[in-house]
Amino acid sequence: MTLDRVKKGQFFKINNIHNENVRSQAIRFGIAEGEWLSCEEVVPAGPIVIRKNRQQIALGRQLARLIDISLN
Amino acid sequence: MSHCHGCSIQIDIPEGARRIVLAGNPNAGKSVFFNYLTGMYVDVSNYPGTTLEISHGLLQGDVVIDTPGVYGISSFNDEERVARDVILTADVVINVVNAVYLERDLFLTQQIIDTGVPVIIALNMVDEAEKQGMTINNQLLSQLLGVPVIPTVAIKKQGMKEIKENIGQARSGQSDTELQKEMDKLVNRVGSRGEALLIMEGDATVAERHGLEPLNKREDIYLQRRQRVNQIVTHVVKDISKKTAFSNILSRMMIKPLTGIPILFLALYTMYQIIGVFVAGTVVGFTEETLMIGHFEPAVRSFVGNFISEQSTLGTILIGEFGLLTMTFTYVLGLLMPLVIGFYFFLSLFEDSGYLPRLATLVDRLLTSIGLNGRAVIPLILGLGCVTMATITTRLLGSERERRIAIFLLGLAIPCSAQLGVIAGMLASVGPEFVLLYSLVIFAVLVVVGTLMNSLLSGQSSDLLIDLPPLRVPRIHNVMTKTGIKSYQFLKEAFPLFALGALIISTFQVTGILVALQNILAPLTVNWLGLPKEAATAFIMGIVRRDFGAAGLAGMPLTSIQTVISLITITLFVPCIASILVMFKERNKKEALLMWVSTWVIAFLIGGIVAQLSALLGVATPAQVFTVMAVVIALTALVIVGVRLFKKQNIQSNSTSKGVV
Numbered sequence: 037m038t039l040d041r042v043k044k045g046q047f048f049k050i051n052n053i054h055n056e057n058v059r060s061q062a063i064r065f066g067i068a069e070g071e072w073l074s075c076e077e078v079v080p081a082g083p084i085v086i087r088k089n090r091q092q093i094a095l096g097r098q099l100a101r102l103i104d105i106s107l108n
Numbered sequence: 109m110s111h112c113h114g115c116s117i118q119i120d121i122p123e124g125a126r127r128i129v130l131a132g133n134p135n136a137g138k139s140v141f142f143n144y145l146t147g148m149y150v151d152v153s154n155y156p157g158t159t160l161e162i163s164h165g166l167l168q169g170d171v172v173i174d175t176p177g178v179y180g181i182s183s184f185n186d187e188e189r190v191a192r193d194v195i196l197t198a199d200v201v202i203n204v205v206n207a208v209y210l211e212r213d214l215f216l217t218q219q220i221i222d223t224g225v226p227v228i229i230a231l232n233m234v235d236e237a238e239k240q241g242m243t244i245n246n247q248l249l250s251q252l253l254g255v256p257v258i259p260t261v262a263i264k265k266q267g268m269k270e271i272k273e274n275i276g277q278a279r280s281g282q283s284d285t286e287l288q289k290e291m292d293k294l295v296n297r298v299g300s301r302g303e304a305l306l307i308m309e310g311d312a313t314v315a316e317r318h319g320l321e322p323l324n325k326r327e328d329i330y331l332q333r334r335q336r337v338n339q340i341v342t343h344v345v346k347d348i349s350k351k352t353a354f355s356n357i358l359s360r361m362m363i364k365p366l367t368g369i370p371i372l373f374l375a376l377y378t379m380y381q382i383i384g385v386f387v388a389g390t391v392v393g394f395t396e397e398t399l400m401i402g403h404f405e406p407a408v409r410s411f412v413g414n415f416i417s418e419q420s421t422l423g424t425i426l427i428g429e430f431g432l433l434t435m436t437f438t439y440v441l442g443l444l445m446p447l448v449i450g451f452y453f454f455l456s457l458f459e460d461s462g463y464l465p466r467l468a469t470l471v472d473r474l475l476t477s478i479g480l481n482g483r484a485v486i487p488l489i490l491g492l493g494c495v496t497m498a499t500i501t502t503r504l505l506g507s508e509r510e511r512r513i514a515i516f517l518l519g520l521a522i523p524c525s526a527q528l529g530v531i532a533g534m535l536a537s538v539g540p541e542f543v544l545l546y547s548l549v550i551f552a553v554l555v556v557v558g559t560l561m562n563s564l565l566s567g568q569s570s571d572l573l574i575d576l577p578p579l580r581v582p583r584i585h586n587v588m589t590k591t592g593i594k595s596y597q598f599l600k601e602a603f604p605l606f607a608l609g610a611l612i613i614s615t616f617q618v619t620g621i622l623v624a625l626q627n628i629l630a631p632l633t634v635n636w637l638g639l640p641k642e643a644a645t646a647f648i649m650g651i652v653r654r655d656f657g658a659a660g661l662a663g664m665p666l667t668s669i670q671t672v673i674s675l676i677t678i679t680l681f682v683p684c685i686a687s688i689l690v691m692f693k694e695r696n697k698k699e700a701l702l703m704w705v706s707t708w709v710i711a712f713l714i715g716g717i718v719a720q721l722s723a724l725l726g727v728a729t730p731a732q733v734f735t736v737m738a739v740v741i742a743l744t745a746l747v748i749v750g751v752r753l754f755k756k757q758n759i760q761s762n763s764t765s766k767g768v769v
Contacts, residue, residue: 056327057184058573063330064179065575066211066338077363082473083482083572085363090240091212094363094469096481096572 132204134177221281224301254281384532400442447529460582478558491522506570526655677715
């Protein structure tokens with residue numbers, strides 16, 4: 037499934053980020069493919085906020101559609 | 109002047125002086141270090157080819173250079189390009205690292221270390237990390253990175269002296285052995301390890317400097333670097349407590365619409381109460397009327413009157429109604445200065461608390477519909493401070509398309525702090541239904557123009573990808589310093605422009621041009637907008653500065669609806685000279701000119717429509733004012749639906765024609 041369908045509180049693994057620029061920038065923020073993260077918040081029709089340790093990142097809904105994830 | 113590969117930043121480096129560069133992620137505390145190291149001696153240069161300003165100052169014969177806060181030096185935006193060039197030519201880099209966000213910040217640290225420049229690390233905010241239950245082993249961190257690490261709490265001046273004394277201890281750190289080998293192969297050809305690294309990371313500009321093709325190894329290097337950083341962090345950080353702090357709960361509440369929107373309104377309402385009611389009323393009442401008009405102006409008039417008659421031409425220009433020595437000082441110091449200080453105080457509070465990125469997340473959905481993403485809320489809010497400054501910060505937006513939309517909306521519909529102050533003051537004298545009408549019209553224009561641009565401009569806007577820093581209680585000292593610096597910058601910029609405006613207006617007055625212009629513009633001001641013909645003076649003043657125009661209106665006897673119409677027109681009216689200049693600098697001439705002309709047309713068109721509607725439907729009772737509002741909403745909805753349908757049809761006809769081909 038893709039990241040835009042994740043629910044608040046769920047843990048998930050990033051399988052693939054289908055955008056080279058986003059992939060690089062996510063790595064800098066500490067988020068890479070293959071890592072386990074949690075969903076902090078889902079803004080209705082808006083961004084998804086994900087968390088890894090103390091790091092929180094908000095991703096736009098369109099962008100979340102380009103990220104493949106799997107749940108545990 | 110020191111040699112610098114292609115970056116040619118205009119800084120005079122004395123013979124034998126070292127270039128000490130401060131680098132770090134956004135909000136790591138670099139500026140506190142910069143101020144400590146350079147004292148008051150600070151110079152600001154424009155970085156060539158950009159409007160980014162780089163501060164530099166002296167430290168015992170060496171030059172300290174600040175860089176913009178970045179997450180890496182990989183040319184994702186202008187800030188990164190500037191930071192890259194300054195870091196590549198550094199003799200020493202002081203890397204300021206936020207201890208709470210070690211995992212994120214060390215990515216930049218390792219990238220800088222990989223460039224081979226000598227580094228010393230200021231591990232900042234260790235007190236906050238401790239409070240959150242983190243213990244960081246500094247010695248081990250220093251050992252693993254291969255560079256000195258000094259724990260600091262910059263705002264309490266802890267560890268600052270040690271940094272200053274140990275700059276000479278900075279050294280090149282450790283890179284991954286594989287990466288090191290790869291770089292060594294390239295170093296012979298390009299002459300420096302830093303340039304070799306960036307070419308390998310696929311930096312086109314650096315590669316071009318050496319006539320090479322960029323190598324596409326960015327992702328491999330990044331992944332390897334991320335792994336290395338993660339390992340270091342697991343080794344040096346212990347005891348992470350996982351308790352849910354109140355700040356976490358608040359952070360969530362700010363992001364969710366259900367609670368986030370009320371929080372936003374509460375923040376705006378507090379701002380309005382303090383700036384619009386208290387500062388604009390009580391404080392300005394004292395500074396403008398009692399202090400400036402009551403004491404300052406008579407003193408200046410009687411002093412100058414000793415030498416020149418007030419009725420003479422020179423007298424009118426110096427101490428007349430729009431006098432250089434009277435009105436300029438009263439407006440800038442008595443009226444605008446308190447309002448501007450109030451606004452920058454709030455802006456600094458928002459910035460330092462970490463609220464802005466959360467606001468960006470909250471409004472992302474809304475801004476997507478006008479072709480922007482949530483990040484654009486930052487320039488739009490900064491625009492409420494100063495449109496000129498905000499126009500420059502649109503550089504943080506992801507695409508040219510977004511910059512175009514944001515810059516135009518800033519010039520058109522975002523009133524700057526000084527203007528906002530005057531507007532708030534004037535709105536305080538009309539009924540709440542009129543305040544609502546004003547806000548509704550400005551908001552409707554913002555939405556309609558944004559939707560139109562989003563539909564008509566080709567291409568797609570970028571998506572939101574933003575780091576949410578920790579929420580924290582702003583340090584009052586820091587907020588005060590920021591407010592002071594920004595207000596001073598405003599004063600420096602506004603004063604000459606105001607003086608120029610006063611000079612132009614009083615010259616017009618003396619030569620009779622003012623009355624002539626008022627008469628020429630009468631069909632527009634009197635017939636179309638329903639204002640007294642003297643309002644033309646305010647518009648002419650508004651060309652110099654919008655707040656100047658608004659201030660001109662403040663002195664006029666206007667009815668409630670006239671106040672609203674004049675404020676709508678002056679808000680949408682052309683931005684001030686300074687922001688026009690920046691607009692021309694940031695965009696090409698044709699585009700900037702088109703934007704400028706459009707603001708004139710839209711301002712008078714919308715002001716006129718509201719005036720005609722009010723005349724037609726009446727505004728004597730609140731119910732009638734609400735009817736006008738309902739019509740405005742209906743018109744807005746009509747345009748938006750029309751634009752959407754048009755776009756849909758266009759896409760369909762495009763795809764059918766493609767199908768035929």
